[in-house]
Amino acid sequence: MTGRFADRRRAVAQALQSVGAEAMVVTDLRNIGYLSGFRGSAGALLIDADGEAVLATDSRYELQVVEQAPDVGHVITREYVSGVLGRRRGPGDAPVAVEADDLTLSAAAALRSALAEVGSVDAPVIETSGVIEGVRRRKDEVELGLIEKSCAVLDRAWTHMLASGLITAGRSERDVAADLEHAMRRAGSDGVAFETIVASGPNGALPHHVPGDRVLEAGDLVVIDFGAMVDGYASDCTRTVAIGQAPDRLVRAYEVVLRAQLAGVEAVRPGLGCADLDGVSRGIIEAEGFGGFFGHSLGHGVGLDVHEAPAVSTRSTSTLSDGDVITIEPGIYIPGLGGIRIEDTVAVSVGGGRSLTTTSKAFSTL
Template sequence: MTAERRAALRALLDGVDALLVTDLVNVRYLTGFTGSNAALLVHADGDAASRFCTDGRYTTQAAREVPDLDTVVDRGSALALARQAHGWGVRTLGFESGHVTVDGHTALDEAAEGVALARAPGLVEQLRQVKDATELATLRTACAVADAALADLVAAGGLAPGRTEREVALDLENRMRGHGAEGVSFETILAAGRHSAIPHHSPTDAELRRGDLVKLDFGALVGGYHSDMTRTVVLGPAAGWQRELYALVASAQQAGCEALSPGADVVAVDAASRGVVEDAGHGDEFPHGLGHGVGLQIHEAPWLGRNSSGTLAAGTAVTVEPGVYLEGRGGVRIEDTLVVRDGAPELLTLTTKELLEIG
């Protein structure tokens, strides 16, 4: 599978003999390598002319994870490949200008004697937007782990007055690990009562109380891939204003999901959801974009927002997560991870979106 990805990357190379890949996420995508130091030279002439580089700590791991490429062992990784590029027939070397610092570029330029450097931003990220079958299977597993953990938490009475936000967040994270997650996608957002009106609230020692809106934004990390889901519940019977707010966000979320299709403009997808909120008079209380791509990174292209650009492609995994936040009272966000398909999108996060009144 990684060889196919490298072949797809070669088709994007324009005016360069090779691309020097230095971002570790992109290296992992193209090779499967999971260590902390590596670089990859993808040669236009094929894998036989390409080189992978890591340091001596990872020789055994590299042999296991990257068996199909010749490996250079050098602590300098990127500089080592740049230094040897001329001898491999490279005269113009593309580099990931979106990830290389000014000082890093200077070092590369000095190392790549006899080789011209050329900016080549975003090529691997372009490929990563459309997930292959292996990636989608891993994302489904990650989302299923998160679904199961939340179901366990609710069934065990873990969302109850008197528990703190920190306690509930840790409980949920441990349950994800218990279901097979290697870690969490990001720090869990567990926001109760007035805190639910803070879009990205960090859990505190504040106790959950009866009548609170409780917002849970969390995800499981499985095989390097991230799930992302938000659900908002009420502890006890919901008040009228909470029901109305929840119904509004649910309608906006449905509109956003229904707007996902191959070729759809990302601004138009955001507008489909945002328009529902604006028509209800709460446009100012929806302060963030509608969603983002998800995969080897929790936030990656494409971006669904008013100031974004581009269109969606079949096989792209994205979140749809409108929220309305009433300062001092509470907020609601509902988020799913979905895959763009011909026809209706594929829903990966399957926890109910009915308003849960717990306790």
């Protein structure tokens, strides 16, 4: 059992010891892909205590599973969970871990039925949260390369939007969002990592505004938050631009956010507490009198999910580690006036933080 997928499964098997389980049924499709390479839309994976694994999927993927996941056992069945449980190699009454965040009540009942079918009705079921996600935090070289590729898509798409004059007065938020998503596709994205945010004028005070029919006007700041998926890995970036002459208060707020964002990226290093990193940027915003207008956390992890561990917030108990990929995205949101957010996807290494999204963050008037 060699290779990066096997290494990941062994890491999960080792983590299972801390929760008292001797096997784990994996049902989250992203985690199945992470641990086996299988990219189908249905299945279940069983990891035993030694990291050996078996994957169940249906006949639609009979050829695909052999190609994508050659180093695990295969069961072709529509009964995914019972299919993998039937191949358990440990004692029938040994504890089995499940992904509580992915398991619905109906799926939990099906799991119990499946255990009974294979003679393991007395096996304790241990509900876990974050076991695999904890292993996923540290990105290997392949993963980092894919995230860099995803971020390069954002850079190319953003450069196209500016060069083509597609962010301008008279266009609606909805039109700008559609053009940006099309530009990401043309630049190599497999799809969006989340619904693109285009928030103009007073809508910019809403951090997760949904693009609508409001037309961009002279004097607006426009907050644009966008992300791509490339080979299963996400990227995340926000830029804020002005349409003509913006109000002085927003221009000043932009300068403060930019300073806070640059300071946050500069502070990134392994061993730094995530709450302390949040405090670096938040402290600058508070010192300039805008603290009451910055309500969300400074950032989050990025990988297979656009939001994953670690959380970079005032409440976080995590510490940055080599191999983390996070966002640094401070903002100021002034109701009735507008908002600013500046965000980069940042890789954490022993050398510090490296922004993987690289387009200019200087104040820009279009």
